[in-house]
Amino acid sequence: MIKSKGVYAGKVLVVGATGRTGQWVVKRLLHYGIAVRVFSRQADKAFTLFGGSVEIVTGRIQSSEDIALAVRGCDAVLSAIGSSSYSGESSPADVDRDGVKRLVDEAAKAGVRHFGLVSSLGVTRWYHPLNLFGAVLLKKWEAEEHLRQVFSSLALSFTIVRPGGLKNGEPLLHKLHVESGDRLWSGWINRSDVAELLVCSLWVEKAKNKTFEVINEREEVQSTLERCYDLLPE
């Protein structure tokens, strides 16, 4: 789909904007000419990454007051926040569950109309090995459920993207495979494509109130490594 600038007139709060997917969310929003505010615990890092092209609000995902200030005046929230340590303030319980739930509550209170969330494949499976890391998938599932419940009950819209393993690289290079019902076990996708899906959810009606899994259509599997020897000098 080719969209020109001016497709979405609202202001978007990006949470987890300094992360690898979040940076792409900001980039793609700016590509479409959409006004961006980022919420980060590290103003310096956010400024180094985005300079003056976005508004920066500093705060902690543990603080409802900080979040309330960040969401005020925004029409949508896109979150790519994610835990990075087993325990403490960046743990799955603090970030993927409680942080996201707090964000949902404050966004709904502030009149935000759309909420896009990066979740993960496998969130409905308690027995998934990734749950050895602080029950991360179960925490993400709890946050998803909260978002669906709160936003549906208020007739607001949400989009939950459950990607496979994340890779770096440019967007729009791969055909994507989309499913619902959490039936996929593996697969990869570029962070930039996850970001693009979240950004498009702002204006694509069919994206509203959907939860779906997404990976690249076809794995780029090497059937032989013999060609590597062609690269060596004679």
Ligand SMILES: NC(=O)c1ccc[n+]([C@@H]2O[C@H](COP(=O)([O-])OP(=O)(O)OC[C@H]3O[C@@H](n4cnc5c(N)ncnc54)[C@H](OP(=O)(O)O)[C@@H]3O)[C@@H](O)[C@H]2O)c1
């Ligand atoms: N890695 C995978 O293969 C994979 C697969 C499926 C789904 N996911 C999910 O996809 C999302 C994006 O992944 P990613 O690899 O792009 O993430 P990432 O680069 O690790 O970025 C995570 C973001 O969360 C923020 N964050 C972490 N702890 C925080 C805290 N206590 N308070 C405030 N912000 C905090 C980080 O802020 P700072 O920059 O300040 O640290 C960063 O902006 C995550 O939810 C991840 O769980 C990942």
